[in-house]
Amino acid sequence: MLRPRTEWESFIKHRKSMGPIFTALVGVAFVIVTLRLWHLQIVQYSSLADRAENNRVRQMTLDGRRGKILDRNGFPMVDSRPSFQLSLIPEDVDNPRETLDFLRRRVDFDVDSTLDKMRHSPSFQTIVIKKDIDREDVAFVEENRLDLPGVFLEVKAWRNYIFGQEASHILGYLGAISSAQLAKAPKSVYSMDDFIGQYGIEKVHERTLRGAKGYKRVEVDAAGRELALLEVIRPKSGHDLRLTIDFTTQTAAERAFEGKMGAAVAIDPNNGDIIAALSKPGFDPNVFAHGISGDSWKKFIQDEFHPLQNRITRGQYPPGSTFKIIMAAAALEEGIVSPETTIYCPGHYRLGQRTYRCWKKAGHGSMNLTSALIQSCDVYFYTVGLRLGIDRIAKYAKMFGLGKRTNINLGAESPGLVPSTDWKKKARGKPWIMGETVSCSIGQGYNLVTPIQQAIMIAAIANGGKLVTPRLVNSPRPGTGDRPGANPKSVSVSPDTISVIRNALRLVVTAPHGTAWRIKNGPYSYAGKTGTSQVVRMKKNETSDIEEIKFKHRDHALFVGFAPFDDPKIAVAVIVEHAGHGGEAAAPVARKIMDAYLQKINVPPSTPQITGHVTDKSVLPMENPL
Amino acid sequence: MSDIELPEHRFLRNFDFMLLAITLTLCALGVTVIYSSNLQSDSEFMRSLYIRQLYWVGISLVAMSIVIWIDYRLIERMAYPLYFFGVGCLAAVGFSGRVIGGSQRWLSVGGFNIQSSEIMKIILIILIARIFDDMRKEGDLGVLDLAKPLIFTLIPFAIVARQPDLGTAMIFIIVFGCMAFFNGIQRRIIIWTAGISAFLAPVSWFMLKPYQQERILTILNPDADPMGHGYQMIQSKIAIGSGGLWGKGIFEGTQSKLNFLPAKHTDFIFSVFAEEAGFVGAMIFITIFFFFLMRLLEIVLHARDKFGSLVVAGILCMITFNFFYNLGMTLGLFPIVGIPLPFISYGGSSLLTNFLGIGLALNISVSRYKLG
Incomplete structure (x- = not known):
């Protein structure tokens, strides 16, 4: 078939022009592709190579085992046990509702809140369904793996406060790291979901306990499966911490305090080691250690008896008659009285227009220093106090460690308050009034002490005048324990003065009129001083509940003491809130604590009492003081 | 020699x-x-x-x-039957095709899955070449000359775009455009096409399926x-x-x-x-x-x-x-x-x-x- 020549020729002519056009277009595309390749493979190479590496390599943190907290004999009080945590990765769960409902058949958890979390977090991020699931649940998940896509088990260390509430204010608890703490800490040490010590020993000794994290770098595929182990840096375990607490004594103290509020501190008067310490009401650290719910936290915070407050170091109480120990030391040292000086107590004391009562309305009659301490005569100490003046009283109070922090290494501590003329001018802007000296002389008024200060004070009497530094951690590793209490400061009070006071305190227990007579029949030779401190009155119409008003108005019962008298091994300070008289409510508690410890360290019971109620059956050593 | x-x-x-x-x-x-x-x-x-x-x-x-x-002139002669065979296959896929990856594209023939839209590309090229050749026209083509091949292009385009396989459908149009351009078309057609495309681009945006829109947006960010x-x-x-x-x-x-x-x-x-x-x-x-x-x-x-x-x-x-x-x-x-x-x-x-x-x-x- 022949074609018109012109048509063919015009086509050839046209197609010839197409060659360069096509070549140019392809050339441009070629250049664009080249530039783009250059951009990605050369210019952006390092950042994209990093991203490929991030895709490929997953770095997993390996937590170091947290150190245990042991008692002085190596008995564990806090440890970490392995626990199973049920988690899921949203993007691997095909049908969330169905999968979770299936899981719910066996495992008790909130399906809706889990679904809600899944909706509000990135699809690749692990979501915790339930922590610390029990063995049956673990078995169920293992058996039904195929029906639970995306759901998996993780092994986590579970902080375990073995004895629940016991010594909770000392041990403290772990809590989720706050953003502020995270910002302060070095990056390699903590990450977002870490739990760190937030209270007590757990907080103060976080560095020792926590150990160091390790890392595992694994090659993963897009589905997150681990294909190869690339690198492992093993985590380092934290160091165990050995406390000075004696677990047996602690338990005895906890039992003695059952149903009571307040605080108790038992200390070794020779070196300041804290043998037992408690604050009631307490809390169970296990509730905190794995994330506490907002509601439970609120309940703790709003509790009117403040279970989270550590009364041992932060509870400030009027010392009441226990302060008479300080008064006695001051009076003897300043030459106000000699041990033989007598002062007559008619049952009240007049100062100007006001009358100050002795606790015994009928009066104690003629009192010397020893009998005044034995019977806790108020009038004797009013008289002595006025002769001393508040500033000299303050000097001795401070000498015995009151009014300033004891430096126990346990977080925030209250200093208490030792009033003086200077203090009042500064704090209140008013001059000191004589009448205030009167109430301060018997440990009321502005006076405030903490249980730990009380313990240090009585320890100084027990050990012959040495002011020890309290110590909670007894660790052979240098740098991990508290400051050693090896060189306690001596109180600048003569040995004679201390001796007079010591003997008097022994008689407080043993003398027929001694205020601590209730404990005289115990197996050891105790000495001590009772106290009853008035609680600040509330306005009567503040609450309608009569029982509650009465409770809140009841006096605090105090006792400070030590045993055995000749060679003190333990000094104790006890405050039982709203419990009435010290001799009645606090001294028996203190005795139980001392008994438990002395028995534990095998101190032989002392011979029958000097006062000689030999026929009394209760004099016999108790087989089991607990 | x-x-x-x-x-x-x-x-x-x-x-x-x-x-x-x-x-x-x-x-x-x-x-x-x-x-x-x-x-x-x-x-x-x-x-x-x-x-x-x-x-x-x-x-x-x-x-x-x-x-x-084969003598390719035989292929030229077979252009129309081939075309209708191809369109028939494409249409058949719409009814009996296997669904892979969410769209119907495959025709299963004796154990082999053949994407008929792929073969259709070649058939369409042959047909368009045949149509242009048949015109025996000297110089550039006008609008009316392009109507016929365009219709033959739009039929498979519509079927494939419905599958939906926009990528392949797009190629039918591109191939048609390129072949027309190569054959030579009047300059005003090029200008008009460019103008209309510029005008239609925003309109056609709203005709895309949401996932197609997202894919385009993805390029930007x-x-x-x-x-x-x-x-x-x-x-x-x-x-x-x-x-x-x-x-x-x-x-x-x-x-x-x-x-x-x-x-x-x-x-x-x-x-x-x-x-x-x-x-x-x-x-x-x-x-x-x-x-x-x-x-x-x-x-x-x-x-x-x-x-x-x-x-x-x-x-x-x-x-x-x-x-x-x-x-x-x-x-x-x-x-x-x-x-x-x-x-x-x-x-x-x-x-x-x-x-x-x-x-x-x-x-x-x-x-x-x-x-x-």
């Missing part, structure tokens, strides 16, 4: 061995990269994909040989939705970029081995290659492809008749467009649509189509000096 030459000798002398060699080189490269991309797969099937691709290369070579030996539509794009760029200058080494690509790269042996095979071969390898590859295209252009420019020239021009446009669109897509420059990399991507239908195209080109090139 004798004036008389045996047909066999003439064939051997005129046969474009270079084109065939380059084609086979590309295929070999494709099979290697397919092998590499599924090297560590859990699935036996995935690991053996390269063998399936080899089968397809074999089938395609047979098909190509047949096409080479893939990081906005890193786990969704941006994922493929980001992973592809990471794969290519992390290859660097020299690449991670053959069979050493992590993005593909560890499955971070989706569609790695099909649409994103270039990413696998560029990750392993680096900038240098990628440059060598596109340079080879450039020569391949230039070779085809030679045939277009020297074909001895209008039909042949137009057919090869259509094939050239198809392959060129596929090639650059696929590269642009893997490089994060174009929206993601299912357009494979010619001769490299896994997929029998597209391989067969491209080989048929090369067969036609070789046929026409051999016939170049034949006397009419």
